[in-house]
Amino acid sequence: MSTEHSATLSAPAVSDRRPALEQRLDPQIRKLAVGVWTAELIGDELANISYGGRPVLRAIKAVVRDHEWRTFAPSVRDVEELKDDDGTSLRIHVDYAAPGSAAPGTTAPGTVPAYEGMLTLRITPATVEVSFSGRAKTAFRRNRIGLVVLHPTSEAGRDVNVVSPDGTVTSGAFPTDIRPDLVFKDISSLEWADAGTAFDLGFSGDVFETEDQRNWSDGSFKTYSTPSALPIPVDVAAEDTVNQSVSIEALSIETPDNPLSESHEPAAFTVGEPSGTVPPLAISVDTVETAAGGFGNAGGGPQLSGLDAVLVELFEPRELWPGKLAAATREADRHGAALDVRVVSESAEGVAEVLSTALGGSLSRVVRLSLFHPGTQCTDPAAFGALKASLDDAGFNGQLLAGTRSHFTELNRWIAGSSNGSPVPQDADALTFSLAPQVHSTEVPHIVETVPVQRLAAANALKLGDGRPVHVGPVTLKPRFHAPDQEAEGDELQDHSFTAAWALASLAALTVDGVASVTYFEAGPPRGITAADGTLNPAGELLQRLAASKADPVLAATPVPSQRPAGKSPLTVYPVQSAAGLQLFVGNLSPREATAHLALPHGAASGAAEVTVIGAASGARAQAAPAEASSPENGVLAVTLGPWATAVVTFRD
Incomplete structure (x- = not known):
């Protein structure tokens, strides 16, 4: 028999007192782990859902979109956490402000939310489940209300079985090239296997379909409700409700290893031959x-x-x-x-x-x-x-x-x-x-x-x-x-x-x-x-x-293999060979300081580096010096960038 403990975090406890822009750039993250499932709660979004260290879903969240496809801004009112012998549950009360009435991620003072919802997240060693109950507080016109599931782009090429509401099973695959039409439709569940684990992603409360969000440059495929064949927009009356749920179940032949901790070692790149032009x-x-x-x-x-x-x-x-x-x-x-x-x-x-x-x-x-x-x-x-x-x-x-x-x-x-x-x-x-x-x-x-x-x-x-x-x-x-x-x-x-x-x-x-x-x-x-x-x-x-x-040559900047998970480095290295000398444009797309070790081409002396910080007047910072255990002769440069910083490191001819 399981025992249960609950704690409610009120609005003051879950609110973030930092300026809105700072919150947006560096949101609070609650890490969740049950068995070999891991996920992150970021605002109202259950993000980066992994099993045994392997990414499974990019995110699950509820969205409210009006008749012009504008998104109602969500704001978390309170979070109730419950733990028992079987797993962890979170109940999240979310208010949604109509477009134009609040800044993204906030409800403006004095603004009455147009919609409210309760998200219930449940994680056990076998499953992750997200339920959504929504209620309109005012009348409006909508194109979509409900849960969306984002699949990572790494799923491109993955074979999938699509189960329709009548039980029909159809074979398909996530596309490699960007697909202009629907990827899957008439979905009640999706089934696939990865490295000895079978996954079953089930949906209830509506019929779902999948589109290729890479069409809009999103880093995901999206499975959503309100099939596109249905007429929109639809009038929503005050007190109208929506109830949906999504669950992902994993069944492994062998228990996967526990997730690996992410390495904090500097990213390393080798700067090589020309690979293009600016x-x-x-x-x-x-x-x-x-x-x-x-x-x-x-x-x-x-x-x-x-x-x-x-x-x-x-x-x-x-x-x-x-x-x-x-x-x-x-x-x-x-x-x-x-x-x-x-x-x-x-x-x-x-x-x-x-x-x-x-x-x-x-x-x-x-x-x-x-x-x-x-x-x-x-x-x-x-x-x-x-x-x-x-x-x-x-x-x-x-x-x-x-x-x-x-x-x-x-x-x-x-x-x-x-x-x-x-x-x-x-x-x-x-x-x-x-x-x-x-x-x-x-x-x-x-x-x-x-x-x-x-x-x-x-x-x-x-x-x-x-x-x-x-x-x-x-x-x-x-x-x-x-x-x-x-x-x-x-x-x-x-x-x-x-x-x-x-x-x-x-x-x-x-x-x-x-x-x-x-x-x-x-x-x-x-x-x-x-x-x-x-x-x-x-x-x-x-x-x-x-x-x-x-038209100046751009040199290849090849990442050096390391313990860092593939694709996780926030750094961009863009070497340009100009008439004035080698220019290394380096950017950090992270709210944390990051360092890159750059193996330079023969003849580039790391001791002669001249650093120009982009946005220095607004507080951006960066520095460059020979890497430890290196010297100007062997040409390994360490460039350290502050959060969201960009710098140009120049070696004059």
Whole structure:
């Protein structure tokens, strides 16, 4: 007979008194372990669920999404913990604030939550179970309410049996390439095996299905309720309820080893031969009408020498285009850059003429041009052909791009959904798509996990375009648009050193053959590379250094095998061989100090290192010195970075 002990942690006990941004960057984590199951409770999310040290699920959490796919912000009210002889249980009371009424992860003072839920987590030596009971406190319209399960991207290629509610079993697999349609559907359970352990993931309370969230650069596959075939949105009345549960059961032939503790030894890299070049970099401008009636882009910061282009999007009505182009041209002139013009219009008729007139009778400043339909956000092949003909008559010598101004999702679905072969026009010089890491999750660990998926998305885009070059961007922290009439949002992370470290990791992921340019952020605040006072923020400082290195060789930085679990190093090493000497761009995507030991190429003396800290004015810190038991002659350098810090270590020729 089991005995039970319970303890309730009230709101003051579970609340975090640190500033909201600090909480977001370094959330409180409660580690859970029963038998060989381990997991982490982070806010309302049960994360990093492992069995015998092997990752099984990335996360289980409850979400509330309104009719425009905006997520209600969760806030934990209290946690009750119960322990008995069989395992551990947690009951978590969560309030959900409607979009716009509270900061992410908080309920604003005086705000009445629009939804509330009770999450019950139960872990025993054999199973992990999560139940959710939700209740609407006000009326609203929803697209989805309920539990979602995130599967790690390491599951790509994994064979799975899908059991439907009627008992039918279908064989399938998690895809390796990013899949545009549903991965699995009509799910009551998923079954698979790994290293002698059989897993059974069961669902109740609704019918579930699985999609490939890598389409939006998420580091996961997602199994969720409310099948996509059902009509949405749906009216939710006050007091309406939802009840769902998810359970994962493990059955092993032999008891797995206990989880290994993570090594804290420094990450080690060998800097070797050239493996690519620094892609051309661009920034975008959000040309907004000023009180004086003109258009400004709120830039005005220092020059970015070597910047490839300034990207501007033009929407109807066309009488606004001359002012917007003039503002974009002023920004481009400051940097000595060209123009990348993205037109959003149903028709190509007159586009070339309006652009040419607005630019003084010549399109020579435009290095790239594209046309997207406002309904699909993708290229209309017929309109593309008409635009190509008119541009030829106007003497346009730049590249004509096809694809989407939205996420890779739309590019993937646009090409897969064509019934008459590829919709990519034969005359298209290149493809394009954009990236934003917060379509589904605003938590920093999830933002970090988008980085390797960006490389996969670029590689898939090269396949979809039959080898055509790919121009990636704009890359922004938050989506530039999510639904009709939604304006782009800024992010409190924009001016933080985190964004420089994330942008460096992103560029390293996108430095592959075929990626012809990458556009990051905007010229001015709140989504740009300059702060409110006109100075470069850390991301701007980084892009200034990288833009000046356009087309310079990038050397391979190969991780040295160690006891550290694969893929767990938070460090990015991006070595650039420039005319001035070797530059080691190093970034730390972690709330903890981290050290990298770098074995340098022959002839690079570690004793001659010159360290420039990106974002030093805002508190970022870094240092470099010969590694212990090393010397300047053998070229092993230890670079230590503070939390979320980025540095450039230069060896002058």
